[in-house]
Amino acid sequence: MQPISEIYPLLSGPARRIAITMHQKPDADAMGSTLGLYHFLRHLGHTVQVISPTNWARWVDWMPGADTVLDFELHRKKSEDWLQEAEWLFCLDFNHMGRTKSMASLLSALPCTKILIDHHQEPDEAMFQYGVSDTGKSSTCEMVYDFIAGSGHAEKIDIATAECLYAGVVADTGSFRFSSTHASVHHMVAHLKELGLEHTKVHEQLYDNYLENRLRFLGHVLMNRMEVYYEYNTALISIPKADLLRFDIKTGDTEGLVNYPLSIQGIKLVGLCIDRDEERKWSFRSKGEFDCNTFARSYFEGGGHFNAAGGRDSAPLTDTVRRFKEALKENSSFLQ
Numbered sequence: 001m002q003p004i005s006e007i008y009p010l011l012s013g014p015a016r017r018i019a020i021t022m023h024q025k026p027d028a029d030a031m032g033s034t035l036g037l038y039h040f041l042r043h044l045g046h047t048v049q050v051i052s053p054t055n056w057a058r059w060v061d062w063m064p065g066a067d068t069v070l071d072f073e074l075h076r077k078k079s080e081d082w083l084q085e086a087e088w089l090f091c092l093d094f095n096h097m098g099r100t101k102s103m104a105s106l107l108s109a110l111p112c113t114k115i116l117i118d119h120h121q122e123p124d125e126a127m128f129q130y131g132v133s134d135t136g137k138s139s140t141c142e143m144v145y146d147f148i149a150g151s152g153h154a155e156k157i158d159i160a161t162a163e164c165l166y167a168g169v170v171a172d173t174g175s176f177r178f179s180s181t182h183a184s185v186h187h188m189v190a191h192l193k194e195l196g197l198e199h200t201k202v203h204e205q206l207y208d209n210y211l212e213n214r215l216r217f218l219g220h221v222l223m224n225r226m227e228v229y230y231e232y233n234t235a236l237i238s239i240p241k242a243d244l245l246r247f248d249i250k251t252g253d254t255e256g257l258v259n260y261p262l263s264i265q266g267i268k269l270v271g272l273c274i275d276r277d278e279e280r281k282w283s284f285r286s287k288g289e290f291d292c293n294t295f296a297r298s299y300f301e302g303g304g305h306f307n308a309a310g311g312r313d314s315a316p317l318t319d320t321v322r323r324f325k326e327a328l329k330e331n332s333s334f335l336q
Contacts, residue, residue: 001116001123001125001126001128001129001130001131001133002129002130002131003130003132004115004116004117004130004131004132004147005150006130007115007130008150008151008152011041011044011151011153012044015045015046015047016046016047016087016088017046017047017085017086017087017088018041018046018047018048018049018086018087018088018089018090019048019049019050019051019082019083019086019088019089019090019112020034020037020038020041020048020049020050020051020089020090020092021034021050021051021052021053021089021090021091021092021100021103021107022034022050022052022053022091022092022093022094022100023053023093023094023099023100024052024053024054024099024100024101025054025055025056025057025251025252026052026054026056026060026093027057027060027171027252027255028060028167028168028170028171028172028206029093029139029140029141029168029169029171029172030092030093030094030140030168031052031056031060031063031066031069031164031167031168032060032063032141032164032165032166032167032168032169032171033092033093033117033139033140033141033143033144033164033165033168034050034052034069034090034092034093035050035063035064035065035066035069035164036141036144036145036161036164036165036168037090037092037117037144037147038050038065038068039064039065039158039160039161039164040144040148040153040156040157040161043153043156043158044153044156049068049070049082049086050065050068050069050070051069051070051072051079051082051083051103052069052070052071052072053072053073053100053101053102053103054071054072054073054101054251055071055073055074055251056069056071056251056252057250057251057252057253057255058209058250058251058252059205059206059209059210059252059255060167060252062205062209063163063164063167064160064163064164065160065164070082072102072103073102079103080106083106083107083110084110086110086112087112087113088112088113088114088115089107089110089112089113089114089115090115090117091107091114091115091116091117091118091128091131092117092118092140092144093117093118093119093120093140094118094120095116095118095120095122095123095124095133096123096124096127097124097127108127113129113130114127114128114129114130114131115128115129115130115131116128116130116131116132116133117131117132117140117143117144117147118131118132118133118140118143119133119134119135119136119137119138119139119140119143119305120133120135120303120304120305121135121293121303121304121305121306122303132147135305135306136180136182137180138169138172138173138178138180138181138182138184138185139168139169139171139172139173139180140168140172141164141165141166141167141168141169141172142165142168142169142184142185142188144165145157145165145188146184148161154191157191157192157195158195159195159196159197162192162195162196162197163197163201163202165188165192166189166192166197166199166202167202167205167206169185169188169189170202170203170206171206173185174259175203178307178308179307180305210253213247213248213249213253214247214249214253216247217243217247217249217253218257218260220243220247221237221239221243221257222237222260225237225238225239225243226261228261228264228267229325229328230266231332232269232328232329232331232332232335233266233267233268233269233335233336234267234268234269234270234271234328234335235261235262235264235267235269235270235271236270236271236272236273236321236324236325237257237258237261237270237271237272237273238272238273238275238317238321239254239272239273239274239275240275240317241275241276241277244274244275254272254274257272258270258271258272258283258284258285259285262285262287267287268286268287268288268290268335269284269285269286269290269292269295269328269335270284270285270286271283271284271324272284273313273317273320273321273324275317279312279313279314280312280313280314280315280316280317280320281310281311281312282296282300282302282310282311282312282313282320282324283308283309283310284296284302284304284308284309284310284311285307285308286306286307286308287307289334290307290331290334290335291306291334292304292305292306292307292308292309293305293306293309295309295327295331296309296310296311297309297311298327299311299323299324299327300312300313300320300323301313
């Protein structure tokens with residue numbers, strides 16, 4: 001994989017047909033980074049289409065350009081045609097094609113130039129001709145900002161681009177709480193503010209844009225589905241499918257839930273398991289020196305960042321929860 005800077009001179013060349021994609025069930029960073037790049041590349045005169053492997057949360061629909069994104073599962077033929085004709089494919093906020101669900105084999109076989117922008121660990125570099133992978137970055141949105149500025153086109157950042165990029169940074173830094181919030185993040189935000197970004201609007205759209213049922217669901221989960229194992233400084237939330245149906249939970253409604261138990265004094269690790277139709281989805285968060293990425297890869301076919309990772313399990317909910325508890329015992333020395 002060649003450095004992404006190698007394509008900087010090509011950005012101002014002849015107009016290209018460019019596709020941009022992200023991981024399945026895109027969050028604010030995935031949607032914000034792809035749309036931020038979408039606006040930038042269009043300003044340079046390129047023909048661009050963002051394609052999501054799946055549907056996405058309602059609370060990112062406000063992002064400028066979200067109404068143009070293709071859902072691969074809903075618009076498969078149109079998406080496939082676009083991808084087959086693309087000259088460039090930007091892959092954002094994931095580093096293995098398997099994270100794109102049913103798009104994976106199609107993307108892997110495309111003859112076009114593939115470009116990676118991502119901040120997760122252990123990228124499949126052989127799949128990409130150009131790219132940047134930096135686990136020290138707060139978010140893919142910050143990396144897209146760096147890409148735009150590094151290419152010498154910072155003047156192309158308009159309010160639409162700024163709103164998309166800021167949203168992803170806010171979400172992935174926990175509103176600037178996490179250790180990944182380096183000085184570069186604040187420099188970026190200062191620049192976006194100088195351009196006219198109204199940050200309050202973005203925060204309201206991200207955090208004050210849910211339906212009543214989600215709040216009642218959160219209360220139910222924290223009261224009835226959370227277990228705390230103080231001997232391991234760990235909290236577990238396991239949510240059966242019946243709860244999702246009872247409260248009419250949609251894509252994105254569980255976003256951020258895994259962070260709540262971290263506010264409990266002494267808790268170093270949180271595991272959230274949600275019973276989905278096809279599999280059990282895990283999210284992990286930690287404080288301090290516990291490595292969520294290694295934990296997720298070792299036990300739940302997952303991975304991610306040091307303090308934030310995800311995983312999966314095809315076993316029933318009760319079985320995967322039991323596996324989690326067994327893993328706690330095996331890692332007890334790291335959780336004291």
